[in-house]
Amino acid sequence: EDKVVQSPLSLVVHEGDTVTLNCSYEVTNFRSLLWYKQEKKAPTFLFMLTSSGIEKKSGRLSSILDKKELSSILNITATQTGDSAIYLCAVGRPLASNYQLIWGAGTKLIIKP
Amino acid sequence: GAGVSQSPSNKVTEKGKDVELRCDPISGHTALYWYRQSLGQGLEFLIYFQGNSAPDKSGLPSDRFSAERTGGSVSTLTIQRTQQEDSAVYLCASSLYDRVVDEQYFGPGTRLTVT
Known part of the structure; x- marks a missing residue:
């Protein structure tokens, strides 16, 4: 059965710390891995990683895809209280004529001032 | 430009x-896609519409x-005879279907509370 597993489930750190969130997957016909940030109700897109783009960076956030290890990490440096959120990982794959995202349960990140 | 919109925001x-939840995707x-998220849980896939193809109702x-999508645009998710376990945030997302670009844009969600 295809699955996406995120760890840790929750994490509490202090402002200024660096955090690393993990996402591992077992998905047939892998096409892409996406990271989202969810603060209130709707997740917002962070990064998409594919075989042709295995490392992405935006400000203090960066992500790497390790296709050999079937995993990805999301790094946040110099964390701020505004980084507190649930971080979701999803793996995309084609499915017949459709397309499917398989979601992890998320990592709840709390940044203490 | 306009993003994905959902209504109502709370129900x-x-x-x-019975309840009906509405989603207006990006033009x-x-x-x-419809997902739901229960408190403290990850996103749970419900149903997927792609063009004129038969929807994927496996979730x-x-x-x-049940859900329908009229004219390839607006979608309505209907829950009949609601139960307390149906309480969750229902999220709608749309994407410009392409086998390489997979980014989904999410609406703000509808928070459903069944008392």
């Missing part, structure tokens, strides 16, 4: 009543749940 209903997006939890 409180009594157990046993031109051919794929539309619908029971026959009380």
